Amino acid sequence: MILRSLAFLLFLLTASAGLHAAEPLVRVEILTQPPIAAGQQVQVQVDVLAPNFFLSPPKFPLFDLPNAIVTLPDTGAQNLVETIEGQSYAGIRRTYIVTPQTGGDFTLPPAKITFIYAAVPGQPGSEGSVTLPPQKFRVAGAPPGTPATAQRITVTQKLDRDPENLKGGDTLVRTVTVEALGMQAMMIPVPEFTAPEGVRLYPHDPVLSDKMDQGQGSIGGTRVDRVTYEFEKAGSYRLPAIEISWYDPATQKNEVAEAPEVTVSVAATAGFTPAIKPPEITEEAPKRPDYLRLLPWAAGLAALAFLAWLVPALWRGLRQWRQACRQRYEQSEAYSFRQFSSACRSGEGAPVYAALQSWADRAKTAPLREWLSRGGDSAALAQYERLEARLFAATAATGSYDASELLAGIAQARNKWLARRTERLRPAALPPLNP
Template identity: 30%
Template sequence: MRSPLILCAILACPVSALAQEAPLLGLRVMAAPTGPIWLGQHVGVTAILRTPSRFAAPPTFPEPALQGRAVVLPNGSTTPGSEREGGTSYVLLQHRYDVFPLQAGSLDFPALRMELPVADADGTARRAAAASESLRIEVRLPPGTQDPALLVTAPALHLDTRLDGDPTRLAVGEAITRHVTLTARDTSAMLLPPMPWAAPDGVRLYPNPPRLSDSSDRGVLSAVREDSAAFVPQRSGRYRLPAASFQWFNPQDGQMRRIDVPALVVEAIAAAPAPEADHRRPGFVLPVLALLAAGAACLAYRRRLGAWLARHRPGRTTPEAQAFADLLRACRQGQAAQACAALLRWSVLAIPAGERPTLRHLACLTTTPELETEGTRLAEHCFARPLGRDQPPGETAPPWSGHGLLTAARRARRRLRTTPRGFPARRGLPPLNPESTPTPAPRVTLPGWAR
């Protein structure tokens, strides 16, 4: 008699009380590949947003603040989809993050939280929120790695070298240019290592800024990096331009390989002597040449005097001079954050118009490599922290000394002012919001540095 009573009680209950309603919004993250992750390997982290009805507005996926050193490419792809679970159909939106770890250890992908309008069963839009769990990625150093800075982790890698000039008969003072191009698959160009240029004694080295390009074909990334440098012998003789090696680790077969850039032997010969002067020329040629030289000297002196007066005239301080004064003041007082901002502004204003406004280009333009070295040291002091460690309570960061940066900046500015180009009298910063918005630069996350 008890069974019919229980059956009647079940039939009397509403169906909604028995069936558990599916949540309006769900969010989860997953990483691929699922096996061991190697240093520099491409990791695809997919955030899956789902609802049992439909999305009332297009969602915007957040940018994650990773704990650890990694590169996250911008403009991740978002694709729709569907799935069925427990008799319920769901509408999906899958957003992919392209992550490249830059340091061995633990890389923590934080929990994501999203809130957006979702249509319920009767079509009414309601605000719904969902959060995912955090994801930890263990990054390993490939076995046999000698120098992580010269390591390429990719399924495919190709190296190509090219030469401009004849190494068998190179006149003293002339340049021969070497080109080294790395082409890799399933990686980014900014992760390809630079060519470690070196020159023997008696040869001057002039490296050019690298050329980087990325492309995607049906979701497969391709990267190209081209490095070039000019070598100029200073005296006659035989010179050997050093070789270089890159390590290539293929995560698919787990094999470590080496790709070599061969050495180059250059025969430098003395330049041809200038033709002897013809002493039978008329006697008025020398006075005319002397007069022209004197006129050119007077004109150059007048231009230099005008430029000096323009720079030192009261109330006519140029933006470049003001930025340089701010940099010197911050270096003398040991203010790292102010020095970093002033260095960025001065490097943009000091470089002539039409050229790359970067600190590396300014260091190459003025042949002052210590300027880039001190700038890198300043950036590491301001932003870098060890992986996965917070600063202990009560412990303060070591003081920063701006003496090296001050000396390098003064030398670079003095050399730049003596060149024929100089820097412009007045020029502001580039527009913050140009008409055509460029592709956003890849974001590099440093340990503990979150937006």
């Protein structure tokens, strides 16, 4: 009897140890192979693995690293499913981009990544966290005068019209595009635009964009600069070439990418010919002084000069106002919800989930699970949970979500939320003046 009791107790201890053995894991890998030069992108791949499946996506923080710029590109997370020592794990993979500014040894700080996962399926979620291990990499110091580091930089340009067929007062728009492989857009050197004497230069705001190059396995950046040249008088002009200096770590050489100079020919504007000949002055008519006869012409030229200055200024102001309105709209909650609606039409889980999380962050309704529960939107909550199970479950989900029903449920919950917010912002009625 005693032996049986001991065996049963040993079995319980072993089973209990088995239940608690599966813990979240983290893997870190430096994808960029040495030698690494200062200013070169270093890709740090981080895998977060949790038993069974996630109930919330891991929160990857931006950490500080002395003498380096750390970014987390919004290129989407990669889902993983693995079996480790007989236990099913769901994983999320993200890639940090670390750009060291100097040479030396760099060690990743102990950044903490938090999430909620299903430690025991069918029970409430458990809070989990992992800490980045002290992964190290070495960076070679850059020689003096070394420009920005990239795998490749190209510079191209476009003109909105023929530069050999302009007249005095005309404008020419020059668009210069810098594409850099292995460099984020914000790190691309700013092109320098200059104009010769007699030419006015009007720069526009640059457009920056990043993308992941799957073939090269690195982040590439694009910078588009647009400037307008205004030619005040006739003549021949040379717009200087645009040069971008960069350092190629593969060849360890300084390189220069450029857009060639532009030769511009501006013809004189034809003189003004009145449509009606002024009446001739008779001998009896008093002769006006010469300067009085020139006053109408001077006034007309002044009016034309004022219009030539006013119209471009008004046009630039209108264009900047429209661009500001567009930027405000793209940062609004309504635009974010429109992106979510568009993603639902495709029905693909990952884009729908990403767009929904982006809207929740913009509307400050995250976490969505709690927000939907407080609002009593059970149908939308059920579709949201099916979507999470489909994306983050370690094994295939038993049910499937309906993108159109999810959109309808979230839209209904959003309408109620907007109505409550409008009611809160509505000013209270004034009390009577004579109670």
